[in-house]
Amino acid sequence: MIAAKYTQGTGLHFGEAPMPRLADDELLVRVEATSICGTDIKIARLGHRKLQPGQSIILGHEFAGTIEQVGRRQHDYREGMVVGIAPNIGCGHCAMCGQGLMNLCPDFSAFGINFDGSHTEYVRIPAAAVAQGVVIPLPESLSPLDATLAEPLSCVVNGQRVARLAAGESVLIYGAGPMGLMHLALALFSGAAQVFMVDVNDARLAKAAELGASAVFNSLRGSVREWVAGLTAGQGVDIVVTAVPVRAVQQEAVELLAPFGRLCLFAGLPKDEGKVELDTNAIHYKNLYVTGMTGGSPQDFRVALRVMQSGRFNLKPIVSHVFPLAEVRKAYDVALSGQGLKIVMAAERWVNTGKAAASER
Ligand SMILES: [Zn+2]
Ligand SMILES: [Zn+2]
Numbered sequence: 001m002i003a004a005k006y007t008q009g010t011g012l013h014f015g016e017a018p019m020p021r022l023a024d025d026e027l028l029v030r031v032e033a034t035s036i037c038g039t040d041i042k043i044a045r046l047g048h049r050k051l052q053p054g055q056s057i058i059l060g061h062e063f064a065g066t067i068e069q070v071g072r073r074q075h076d077y078r079e080g081m082v083v084g085i086a087p088n089i090g091c092g093h094c095a096m097c098g099q100g101l102m103n104l105c106p107d108f109s110a111f112g113i114n115f116d117g118s119h120t121e122y123v124r125i126p127a128a129a130v131a132q133g134v135v136i137p138l139p140e141s142l143s144p145l146d147a148t149l150a151e152p153l154s155c156v157v158n159g160q161r162v163a164r165l166a167a168g169e170s171v172l173i174y175g176a177g178p179m180g181l182m183h184l185a186l187a188l189f190s191g192a193a194q195v196f197m198v199d200v201n202d203a204r205l206a207k208a209a210e211l212g213a214s215a216v217f218n219s220l221r222g223s224v225r226e227w228v229a230g231l232t233a234g235q236g237v238d239i240v241v242t243a244v245p246v247r248a249v250q251q252e253a254v255e256l257l258a259p260f261g262r263l264c265l266f267a268g269l270p271k272d273e274g275k276v277e278l279d280t281n282a283i284h285y286k287n288l289y290v291t292g293m294t295g296g297s298p299q300d301f302r303v304a305l306r307v308m309q310s311g312r313f314n315l316k317p318i319v320s321h322v323f324p325l326a327e328v329r330k331a332y333d334v335a336l337s338g339q340g341l342k343i344v345m346a347a348e349r350w351v352n353t354g355k356a357a358a359s360e361r
Contacts, residue, residue: 003058003120004040004328008051012044014329017058020116020124024073027125027135029083031325032144033346034063034118036335037152038179043113044336050114060119061087061112064138064147068122074130077137084147085118085125086134086154086301087111102132103158103295119328119345134298139309145322145350146308149182149315149342153304154296155266156182160190161300162291163239163264167191172228172256175243175267176204178342181211181318183241183266188212189313192239196231198224199244207341211317228256236286241266247276254282254290265292318342324351 003017022028040059042048051057067081077083090097090105097105111117116124125135138147156179165171171187173180176199187195188211197208197216205216217227228237236258242249245267253263269276283290296304307313320340323331328345335343 001121002326002328004060004332005056006043006047006051006059007054007056008047009053012059012332014332017116017120020122022069022071022124023127024071025127025130026071027067027074027077027130028069029063029065029085029123029125030068031063031065031118031121031123031347032082033065033148033344033350034060034325035148035152035345036060036119036331036343037062038177040112040119041335044332048113050109057112057114058116058118058120059112060117061110062148062151063111063118063123064144064150065118065123071127077130077135082138082140082144084136084138084150084301084305085111085129086136086296086298087117087151088295089126089129089132089134092128092132097132100299101297102134103297121325132298134301136298136302136305138305142305142309143350143353145319145344145346145353146315147305148344149319150301150304150308151296152179152342153182153186153307153315154300155179155293156186157300157303157307158293158296159183159241159264159266160186162293163241163262165190165192165239168193169238170194170196170232170258171239171241172196172198172237173241173243174198174246174249174253176201176208176216177243178318179266180241180243181208181341182315183243184208184211184213185313185315185318186307189307194231196228196237204341207317224252225255232258236261238262239264243267245269247273250276251278254279254288257282257286257288259286260288261286262289262291265290268294315342319344322346322351324348
């Protein structure tokens with residue numbers, strides 16, 4: 001089967017990988033749709049701290065598929081079920097795992113990082129994943145092309161929960177890439193009265209406007225602070241989400257918030273960038289809340305699926321490309337070039353439905 005593989009020290013390569021061999025308590029999933037995440041690109045470029053030199057893994061953690069084979073000792077799943085997979089697996093015995101927060105387990109492992117992921121045709125689902133409830137049957141109404149976006153959306157669900165968005169509030173999002181656009185869509189879905197978007201890329205800002213942003217701003221052309229002051233009569237916004245890994249943005253964010261405002265540091269910064277100085281007096285005098293989060297839990301994943309099933313939520317406009325799985329190399333070429341938005345690969349029968357949706361836009 002064709003696969004996108006990363007070897008620590010050697011880099012990204014494409015080619016045949018052997019069919020996974022299944023243990024009695026595991027599942028084999030045939031990939032229906034899988035998307036490329038910023039994390040995949042980061043690993044392809046820089047490797048990952050959890051990988052040993054020379055270690056090789058198949059990339060990809062965002063996917064939905066059909067159960068092809070069920071291990072002899074697995075009784076809750078059957079062949080032919082269509083499932084989504086929340087890709088983080090916890091150690092199973094720490095305090096965070098005890099609360100179902102596998103994304104906060106200090107010893108978590110994940111598809112496409114510690115073991116083979118989904119940028120291929122078949123994925124082995126380890127027994128621990130099944131036991132932790134991360135293999136979630138999908139309703140027929142949800143296309144795998146949508147369901148593959150449940151994982152990134154679960155992170156956005158987590159981010160907006162910690163930011164405590166309430167109906168009628170105003171939100172400013174830095175970054176109109178796929179994650180920032182998902183924040184926009186979810187904030188509107190959750191009742192934000194106004195969502196403002198900042199980026200340095202006009203094409204992405206145009207997409208944000210198309211998706212319902214109240215106002216968009218290219219920060220290369222002026223002061224975000226003045227822009228926000230003008231939009232809010234000097235009050236500031238209730239929530240700022242930083243969906244770009246830029247330290248200056250984190251510094252600026254506290255200055256844009258209204259009293260009782262919340263800052264969600266959604267994107268992490270590269271480790272070597274050092275610490276960020278924040279204006280703590282702005283936090284003090286305005287009673288601000290500064291928070292962050294990482295990834296999403298299986299529960300967030302279920303929330304993401306319910307949001308997508310509501311029929312009032314559409315992420316299709318942020319999918320810029322749908323490639324057949326066989327063209328995984330082409331898909332990575334586009335992703336590595338930085339063009340496009342969300343890039344999805346899918347089994348042949350889904351490719352045209354995805355492309356049709358893309359051309360309607
Ligand atoms: Zn992801
Ligand atoms: Zn744990």
